[in-house]
Amino acid sequence: MSGSLARFLFAGSVAVVLAAASCTPGLPPAPEQGDACRVTNVVDGDTVDMTCATEGRFRARLTGYDTPESYQPGCREEAELARRATDRLRQLVRNAARxxxxxxxxxxxxxxxxxxxxDGVDVGRTLIAEGLAVRYSGGSRIDWCARLT
Structure with a gap:
C-alpha cells in the first residue's frame, strides 16, 4: 500500500472514530475550542498569556471581571489587593485539571x-466571590484606591 493511500485510510479511520465518539451515548462530547488552550503565564489578576492550538500564543484579557492594577497601582491598598488577586489566579490555574x-x-x-x-468554573466568579475582583463588562473602570481606602 502506498504511503499516500495509508495516510488517507488512517485519516478516514480517525474521522469515523471521532464522529462516533461525539454521537455515542455515555462517551464525552468531542473537544471544544477551549479544550486545546492552556495558560502559560499569569500576568495579573485579569491578564494571562495563553497558547491555543488554533490561535498560537497570545496575551489575554480575561472578561467579566476587573482586578486592581499591579502595574503602577494608585495606592498601597490597590497594590496589595492586586498581588492577592494575581496569586489567587496563579493558584487556580496551577490546580486546574481542565x-x-x-x-x-x-x-x-x-x-x-x-x-x-x-474545571468548569468561571475564574471571574471565583475572584469576585472572594472579594478580589468586581464585575466588569467594559467602559470606565472603578477607582480601586477610592474603593479600598
Whole structure:
C-alpha cells in the first residue's frame, strides 16, 4: 500500500472514530475550542498569556471581571489587593485539571478577550466571590484606591 493511500485510510479511520465518539451515548462530547488552550503565564489578576492550538500564543484579557492594577497601582491598598488577586489566579490555574477558553475579540491593548473557566468554573466568579475582583463588562473602570481606602 502506498504511503499516500495509508495516510488517507488512517485519516478516514480517525474521522469515523471521532464522529462516533461525539454521537455515542455515555462517551464525552468531542473537544471544544477551549479544550486545546492552556495558560502559560499569569500576568495579573485579569491578564494571562495563553497558547491555543488554533490561535498560537497570545496575551489575554480575561472578561467579566476587573482586578486592581499591579502595574503602577494608585495606592498601597490597590497594590496589595492586586498581588492577592494575581496569586489567587496563579493558584487556580496551577490546580486546574481542565481549562476552557471562550475566545472573543481584541481589546485596545491588542489582547485577546477570553472568558476563562477552570474545571468548569468561571475564574471571574471565583475572584469576585472572594472579594478580589468586581464585575466588569467594559467602559470606565472603578477607582480601586477610592474603593479600598
Amino acid at each position: 481549562v476552557d477558553a471562550r475566545l472573543g475579540g481584541i481589546d485596545r491593548y491588542d489582547r485577546r478577550l477570553v472568558q476563562l473557566r477552570l
